[in-house]
Amino acid sequence: MSASSSLAALEQGLLADIAAAADLAGLDAVRVAALGKKGSISAEMAKLGQLPAEERKGFGQAVNQVKEKVAAALEARKAALESAALAERLASERADVTLPVRPGPEAEGRIHPVSQVLDECIEIFASMGFEVAEGPDIETDEMNFGKLNIPAEHPARQEHDTFYFGTRPDGSRLLLRTHTSPVQIRTMQSRKPPIRIIAPGRVYRCDSDQTHTPMFHQIEGLVIDETTHMGHLKWVLEEFCKAFFEVDEVKMRFRASHFPFTEPSMEVDIGAEAIGKPGRWLEILGCGMVHPNVLRNCGLDPDKYQGFAFGMGLDRLTMLKYGIPDLRAFFAADLRWLRHYGFSVLDVPTLGGGLSS
Amino acid sequence: MKFTLSWLKEHLKTKATVDEIATKLSSIGLEVEGIEDPGAKLGAFKVARIVEAKRHPNADKLQVVQVEVEKGKPLMEVVCGAPNARAGLVSVFAPLGTYIPGSGITLEKKPVRGVVSNGMMCSAAELELAADSEGIIELPPELADHVGERYVDATGLNDPVIEVKLTPNRPDCTGVRGIARDLAAAGLGTLKHEARIQGVEGASPCPVDVKLEFAKGEKPACPVFAARYLKGVKNGPSPEWLQNRLRAVGLRPINALVDVTNYISIEHGRPLHVYDADKLKGAIHARMGKKGETFLALDGKEYEVDETMCVIADDKGPLGLGGIMGGEASGSTEATTNVLIESAWFEPLVIAATGRKVGLVTDARYRFERGVDPESVMPGLDLATQMIHKLCGGTPSHAKVAGKAPAERRVIPFDPSRVAKLAGIDIGDTEIHRILEALGFEITGKGNTLSVTVPPWRPDIHGSADLVEEVVRIAGLDRVPATALPALHGVTRAVLTERQRRARRARRTLASRGLVEAVTWSFLPKADATLFGGGAAELDLANPISTEMSSMRPSLLPGLLRAVTRNANRGLADATLYELGQIYRGKKPEDQLLAVAGVRAGTARPMGAGRHWDGRAADVGLFDAKADVMAALTGLGFDAAKAQITRDAPGWYHPGRSGTLRLGPKVVLAQFGEVHPETLKALGVDSPVAAFELFLDAVPPERKKSRAKPALDAADLLPVRRDFAFVLDKKVAAGDVIKAALGADKVLISKITVFDLFEGGSLAAEGKKSLAIEVTLQPVKETLTDKEIEAVSQKIIAEVKKATGGEIRA
Numbered sequence A: 001m002s003a004s005s006s007l008a009a010l011e012q013g014l015l016a017d018i019a020a021a022a023d024l025a026g027l028d029a030v031r032v033a034a035l036g037k038k039g040s041i042s043a044e045m046a047k048l049g050q051l052p053a054e055e056r057k058g059f060g061q062a063v064n065q066v067k068e069k070v071a072a073a074l075e076a077r078k079a080a081l082e083s084a085a086l087a088e089r090l091a092s093e094r095a096d097v098t099l100p101v102r103p104g105p106e107a108e109g110r111i112h113p114v115s116q117v118l119d120e121c122i123e124i125f126a127s128m129g130f131e132v133a134e135g136p137d138i139e140t141d142e143m144n145f146g147k148l149n150i151p152a153e154h155p156a157r158q159e160h161d162t163f164y165f166g167t168r169p170d171g172s173r174l175l176l177r178t179h180t181s182p183v184q185i186r187t188m189q190s191r192k193p194p195i196r197i198i199a200p201g202r203v204y205r206c207d208s209d210q211t212h213t214p215m216f217h218q219i220e221g222l223v224i225d226e227t228t229h230m231g232h233l234k235w236v237l238e239e240f241c242k243a244f245f246e247v248d249e250v251k252m253r254f255r256a257s258h259f260p261f262t263e264p265s266m267e268v269d270i271g272a273e274a275i276g277k278p279g280r281w282l283e284i285l286g287c288g289m290v291h292p293n294v295l296r297n298c299g300l301d302p303d304k305y306q307g308f309a310f311g312m313g314l315d316r317l318t319m320l321k322y323g324i325p326d327l328r329a330f331f332a333a334d335l336r337w338l339r340h341y342g343f344s345v346l347d348v349p350t351l352g353g354g355l356s357s
Numbered sequence B: 001m002k003f004t005l006s007w008l009k010e011h012l013k014t015k016a017t018v019d020e021i022a023t024k025l026s027s028i029g030l031e032v033e034g035i036e037d038p039g040a041k042l043g044a045f046k047v048a049r050i051v052e053a054k055r056h057p058n059a060d061k062l063q064v065v066q067v068e069v070e071k072g073k074p075l076m077e078v079v080c081g082a083p084n085a086r087a088g089l090v091s092v093f094a095p096l097g098t099y100i101p102g103s104g105i106t107l108e109k110k111p112v113r114g115v116v117s118n119g120m121m122c123s124a125a126e127l128e129l130a131a132d133s134e135g136i137i138e139l140p141p142e143l144a145d146h147v148g149e150r151y152v153d154a155t156g157l158n159d160p161v162i163e164v165k166l167t168p169n170r171p172d173c174t175g176v177r178g179i180a181r182d183l184a185a186a187g188l189g190t191l192k193h194e195a196r197i198q199g200v201e202g203a204s205p206c207p208v209d210v211k212l213e214f215a216k217g218e219k220p221a222c223p224v225f226a227a228r229y230l231k232g233v234k235n236g237p238s239p240e241w242l243q244n245r246l247r248a249v250g251l252r253p254i255n256a257l258v259d260v261t262n263y264i265s266i267e268h269g270r271p272l273h274v275y276d277a278d279k280l281k282g283a284i285h286a287r288m289g290k291k292g293e294t295f296l297a298l299d300g301k302e303y304e305v306d307e308t309m310c311v312i313a314d315d316k317g318p319l320g321l322g323g324i325m326g327g328e329a330s331g332s333t334e335a336t337t338n339v340l341i342e343s344a345w346f347e348p349l350v351i352a353a354t355g356r357k358v359g360l361v362t363d364a365r366y367r368f369e370r371g372v373d374p375e376s377v378m379p380g381l382d383l384a385t386q387m388i389h390k391l392c393g394g395t396p397s398h399a400k401v402a403g404k405a406p407a408e409r410r411v412i413p414f415d416p417s418r419v420a421k422l423a424g425i426d427i428g429d430t431e432i433h434r435i436l437e438a439l440g441f442e443i444t445g446k447g448n449t450l451s452v453t454v455p456p457w458r459p460d461i462h463g464s465a466d467l468v469e470e471v472v473r474i475a476g477l478d479r480v481p482a483t484a485l486p487a488l489h490g491v492t493r494a495v496l497t498e499r500q501r502r503a504r505r506a507r508r509t510l511a512s513r514g515l516v517e518a519v520t521w522s523f524l525p526k527a528d529a530t531l532f533g534g535g536a537a538e539l540d541l542a543n544p545i546s547t548e549m550s551s552m553r554p555s556l557l558p559g560l561l562r563a564v565t566r567n568a569n570r571g572l573a574d575a576t577l578y579e580l581g582q583i584y585r586g587k588k589p590e591d592q593l594l595a596v597a598g599v600r601a602g603t604a605r606p607m608g609a610g611r612h613w614d615g616r617a618a619d620v621g622l623f624d625a626k627a628d629v630m631a632a633l634t635g636l637g638f639d640a641a642k643a644q645i646t647r648d649a650p651g652w653y654h655p656g657r658s659g660t661l662r663l664g665p666k667v668v669l670a671q672f673g674e675v676h677p678e679t680l681k682a683l684g685v686d687s688p689v690a691a692f693e694l695f696l697d698a699v700p701p702e703r704k705k706s707r708a709k710p711a712l713d714a715a716d717l718l719p720v721r722r723d724f725a726f727v728l729d730k731k732v733a734a735g736d737v738i739k740a741a742l743g744a745d746k747v748l749i750s751k752i753t754v755f756d757l758f759e760g761g762s763l764a765a766e767g768k769k770s771l772a773i774e775v776t777l778q779p780v781k782e783t784l785t786d787k788e789i790e791a792v793s794q795k796i797i798a799e800v801k802k803a804t805g806g807e808i809r810a
Helices: A003-020 A024-035 A040-050 A053-092 A113-127 A182-190 A230-245 A292-297 A314-322 A335-341 B005-009 B018-027 B141-146 B176-185 B240-248 B256-268 B348-358 B363-368 B374-392 B417-423 B429-438 B464-475 B498-512 B526-531 B557-569 B622-635 B677-682 B734-743 B761-765 B786-804
Strands: A138-140 A164-167 A173-176 A195-204 A215-225 A252-259 A262-271 A281-290 A306-313 B002-004 B031-036 B046-055 B063-068 B076-080 B090-095 B119-121 B161-165 B210-213 B224-231 B273-276 B284-288 B294-296 B302-304 B310-313 B318-321 B339-345 B400-403 B411-414 B442-446 B449-453 B576-584 B592-601 B644-646 B653-663 B667-675 B689-695 B720-729 B749-758 B768-777
Touching (some): A003 A024, A113 A195, A113 A215, A182 A215, A182 A292, A230 A252, A230 A262, A230 A306, A230 A314, A230 B417, A262 A306, A262 B464, B005 B161, B005 B176, B076 B119, B224 B284, B256 B273, B256 B374, B294 B318, B310 B348, B429 B464, B498 B592, B526 B557, B557 B592, B592 B622, B622 B653, B622 B689, B720 B786, B734 B768, B768 B786
Parallel strands (some): B210 B284
Antiparallel strands (some): A252 A262, B224 B339, B224 B400, B284 B310, B411 B449
8 A cells, every 4th residue: 555545544534524523522533543643644644754855745734634634624624513512502501581581670769740740831831931949848827828819817817728837836837838929938038029930749638539639749830020911921831731731732722810928819620631531621720910018018119010910720730741640549559559650760751852752 | 698589680680590690690709519400309299189088998007099190181190198188188199100209219100009000199208298198188279279280380489599609708698689789790681770778767765775895906807796675576387488589599498587587697698686675684885705704506406605705795794605506595585575786897807707706607607797778777677677577566666876887998099991901801980980889889080090988798809800700700801811921932941940950850860770659748747757757746747637747747758668568568568769848957948848759668779679580589678779779869860879878877767778979978869778676666668678768959969061071981802800809807897998999090990790698608707798899890992911900900909908907719
C-alpha cells in the first residue's frame, strides 16, 4: 500500500468516525484519536522525520491536508451536535404558555374618582389662570358665616345643618365648614386683587340620607378684580363645562336665585345631553357676583373691586360625568366599588392629551 | 308656595301656557318645583247620568245600571256595586281602557257574575280625590246638562297647580299677586288692575282692647297689632269656589271665617287670624312668653313657650304663638257669632327662631319669617272684614290699632350704568326704568343719579347690587353675553403649590404600588380616635350625626383599618388601601395636617395577593410597609436615605416590628410597621396588616436651583465588588453596619447592599446573627490595585467593628 493510499484510507476512516459520533463526548474521542499526541494523524506526522528529504515535502503537505479536512469535519460535526443538543434542551424546557400571570401592582392600584376629577378640574381652571387655594376644615363662625354675609339668625347656622364643637370660654364655638367659601374670605384677606382661585376641599353638613352624606367635596371659584362681570362668569362656566364633559357644546341654563354672599345670584343647569341623557336639565352649581358686603368684610372697596364666585359639588360632578349612581359609596372604601369606578395610575388628566383616556 | 293657573290669571292677563309660565318663573328666580295637572290624570273620566238601575240577576249587592255617557247615544250597561247608584244620579263614568289611579287597574271588558260591564261608575277614592269614600261620586243634578263632557272640565278641576320653591328673600311671592307682578314685569302678560281695598268705617268702637307689652328699648317682636270686631256673624262652610281654591293648593277648608284668612294669605301673602271673641277673657296682649306657660294649638298639640317667643294672650294666658299658630281654645267654630280679626306684623327673626324651636312649619310662619309687607296691616284687615261681612254678615266695629308698623321706605341712590358694569349687559336706561317700575320701585332723578324707592313688600333690597339683580333677572339672564376672561399668560402656568404637587405625586406613587385610594370620613367613633392617640374632648363634635362619627380623626389608619374589616366581611380579605387626607391634632388651622397612609392586609404584598401557581404570597410584613413609605418619599422627590430610622413607632404598631422615619430628633416624617395585634382586634381585623403613615407637611421641600440635571458621572473603570460577613449581636441594626461601612471610604464606596441575614443555628443560642454585605467600590481615576482594595477592606472591617462590635466571619 502506497503512502498516499494509506493516508486516504486514514482520512476516510476518520471522516466516517466523525460522522458516526453520536454526541460531543464521542466526537471528542475521535478528535483525540486523530489529532491527540498519540493520535493517528499525529503518528503520520511523526513519520516525516524518517522520510527522505525529497519525499518530506509532498508527504507533509498530504498529511496537513488530511489534518485540515478532519479538523474542519470535527468543527462542523461539533456545531451540528451542539445545535442538536440545544434543540433537545429547549424542547425539554417547553412551558405551558397559557398559565396566567399576576397583573402586577400598577394594574391593581387605583386613584379615587374624586381625586381624579379634582385633577381634571385643576387642569381646566389652570388653563384659565386660576390658582388652587386651600383652607382648614375647622373654621370659626365668623369665617364660615359672618364674613359671608350670612346673618346670625340664618337657618344654615342651626345645629341641624352645621356640625359644631364645644363652646369655648368666650362663648364662641368652632365648627366644621359647611362650604368651601371661607377660603374666599381667607384669600381676599391675605392678598390684594387681582385674584383668580379655585378652592377644592371637604365640607360638612348634618345631613345623611339617600343623596346626602355628612361629608362631601366642593370646589369653589373666585375672581376679583376691577372689571370682571357676569358675562365673564358665564364664559368661565361654559368653557369649564365643555372641557370637563369633553363635548363641543353644552346647553346651559342660568336661573336667578338667592345666596347671601352673592348679588346677583344664579343657579346653573346643564342639558343632560352632555352626559348622554338628552331631555333633562341637571342642576350643577350656584354662583353670582360677590356681594358688596362680603367685599367690604374683607377690606375691599365694593365701588372699586368686583368679581364672581361659584361653588359646585365635586362628588356630584364626578357622578354625572362617570355615571356613578350613589354618593354614599364614595366614602365606603368598598374595594369592589373602588376598583370599578377608580382610575388607573397612568390615567393622568391633561388638556393636551385628553382629560380622560 | 302653591297656586293654580286660574288664580294667577285673576291677577295676570296672559296668553302664556303653563309651560311657558313655569319656564319663566324658574328663570327669574321663582324655581318651579312641580306642576300638577289634574286634567292630565283624570282626563278620561266623563260626566254621566244613570238612567235606570236594576238589581243584578246573580248578585244581591250588585246593580246593573243603564248609563247615559254621551247625549243622544245609546245607553251603556254597567255593573255597579255602590249602594247609592240610582236612576237620575249624575256621576262619573270611566270607559273601558281607563287607568283608575285609586285602584291601580286598567278597565277591561269582562263579565261580572255573567253580566258584561262596559265601563265603571267611580268613587272619589278611585279618582284619588278622597282617602276613602262610600259609593260613587254624586254630582249636582244640574250637571246633567254636561253629560259626555270631561269630568275635570265640567267641575273646574282642570286647573294646573304650580308649586314654587321660594328663596328666603322673597316674601312678596308668598302671595299670588306678587308672583303675577314678577311675571308681568318679565313680559309674560299684564298685571291686572286691583280695585283699591276700601277702608271699612265700622259702626262702633272695637270692644276688645289690644295691648303691646314689650320691654322698652328693645325691638318689639310685634310692633303693630290691628284688630276688628264683627258682631253677629253666621259662620258655616265657605262657598264651593272658595273651598275648591283652597283644596287645589293643598289646604283643608275649615269654615268660612278661617277660609277667608287662608285665602287672603295665599292671595296677598298677608296672614291673618280670627278669634271667637266670646272665648276671649279681657284684652288681647301681644308680649313675650313666660317660662312655664303653655297653650293648646290648633293642631291639637300642647306647646310650651318661653321668653324668646312672642305670644298673643288674653288676660288669662297665651292663646297662641304670634305669627305662627293660633290656639284651639280661642279658635272660631261654626257656632262662632262674634269674631275678632287680627292683622299684625311680627319681627321675622323672632318668628324664624320660634318656629325652629317649636318645630312648627305653618303658612303664617312661612310668610312672617320672610318679612310680610308692613304696609299690608290695614288693607289686610279691611279686606278680611269685607269678605267675612259678605259671606257671614255681621256688624264690623272700628279698627283697633296698637303700635305702628315699621313703615319707612328705603331709598337707594342708583347709577344705572352699574348694570353694565356688574352684569356685563347693556340694556339701556329705558328698560332699566321699565323693569324697576313694573316691580313697584319708584324712581326719581335723572341720568346716572337716580333715587330708587323700594316698595314695602321687598325687604330684601338694600343696595345697588340688589337693583342690578332685579334688572338682570327680569331682563333675562340669557341676555348676558358670555365674555372671555382675559388670559393672564400666553401659555398656561403651573398653579399648584408645593404641598398640592406632593399630594398628587404621593397618590400616583402609591397607586403604582398596587394600593387603592379610599376616601373615608374625617370623623370617627371616639374609641377609634382614642386608640390612635386622639379622642381629646376639644375635637369632639357637639352635635355628631351618630356616635360612629363623633371625633375628628387623629390618624388615617383607623378609617382604613375599619375599611379592611368591612371588605373582609364581603370576602375581600387581602385589602390594599391608602388615603391621602387631613388629620387633626387640635382645632387651630395649623393643627390640621396632611397625611397619607396605606394598609396591606393578609397576603396583599406588592406583587399580588393570594395563592398563585408561581408560589403563594406570604403574609404582609414590616418591610412591605417600609417599601411603600420609602417609595412614597422618593416619589415626593425626597432622598429617603437621608431619613433616620428609629424604633419608637407609636403604640398601635407591633413594638418589635415597626419604626419611625425622622429628620433630626424633632421632625417625624413617617411611621411604619406591622399593626399591633390588639389594635387589629379592637377594629375587628382578622388578618395581619402592614401599615404606614407619612406626614406630608414634615417633608422638606425639594430645592432645585435649576431645571438642568447635574452632569453624568459614569466612570469608565470597572467597579469592584467585595463581600463581607459579620457576626453581630442580634440587636445591632443593619443600618448601623451599613453606615459604618460607608464611612470607611466615602469616595470609593458607591453602594452597599445587604445580601444575607442569618439568625439561626448556633448563632441564635449565643444571641448573635450573621449579616453579609456586598460593597461596591467604584474606582475614580485608575484601576485599583490589590493592595488598595485590601486597604479599603480592612478599613471597612475596622469601622464596622468599631461601630457595632461585629467581627468579620472567618
